[in-house]
Amino acid sequence: QWDFETIRTVDPWGTEVGRRFRGGLRRWNMTVQWWLAAYVHRRGPRQYPLLRNAWTMLASAYWHGLHGGQYLSFLTVPLWLAAEAAAEAALGAYFGVPLEQLGGWKGSALRGAQWFLKMRAFEYLSMGFVLRGAADTLRFWASVHFCLHVLPL
Numbered sequence: 001q002w003d004f005e006t007i008r009t010v011d012p013w014g015t016e017v018g019r020r021f022r023g024g025l026r027r028w029n030m031t032v033q034w035w036l037a038a039y040v041h042r043r044g045p046r047q048y049p050l051l052r053n054a055w056t057m058l059a060s061a062y063w064h065g066l067h068g069g070q071y072l073s074f075l076t077v078p079l080w081l082a083a084e085a086a087a088e089a090a091l092g093a094y095f096g097v098p099l100e101q102l103g104g105w106k107g108s109a110l111r112g113a114q115w116f117l118k119m120r121a122f123e124y125l126s127m128g129f130v131l132r133g134a135a136d137t138l139r140f141w142a143s144v145h146f147c148l149h150v151l152p153l
Contacts, residue, residue: 010028017115019112020084022084057078061075068133069127073137091110124147
C-alpha cells in the first residue's frame with residue numbers, strides 16, 4: 001500500500017543540482033511543501049504573487065517554530081522568488097527564447113550563473129536556521145553587508 005515516494009521528503013539531486021531557486025525549495029521537505037501549496041499558497045491572492053509567497057513562507061516559518069532567524073530567512077524567500085522570475089522574464093525577452101531553450105555558451109553560462117546564485121542564496125538563508133536568533137542572523141548578514149538581500153533587489 002505504501003511505497004518510497006509516499007514517505008520521501010527530500011530529493012537531494014533536485015535540490016543540489018537544479019538551477020532554479022523555486023525548484024530547490026520544492027524539492028526540499030516535499031511533504032510540507034505539498035501541504036503548504038494545497039492549504040496555504042492556493043488560498044492567497046493570485047493577483048499579488050509576492051504577497052502570496054510571503055503568506056506561504058510565514059506559515060512555513062510558524063511550522064518550523066518560533067525562532068526569529070528562521071522567520072527572517074523565510075520572509076526573504078519571496079524576494080528571491082520575485083527576482084528569479086523577473087530575471088528569467090527579462091532574459092527571455094532579451095534573447096527571444098526562455099532561458100531553458102537558450103543554446104550555446106551564453107545559455108550554459110546564464111544557467112550556470114543561476115545555479116551558482118541559487119546555491120549561494122540557500123547558504124545565506126540557511127544561517128537563520130543555524131543561528132536561530134534574529135539578532136545573530138542579522139549580525140551575520142550585516143557582516144557580509146546584506147549582499148544577498150541587495151542582489152535580488
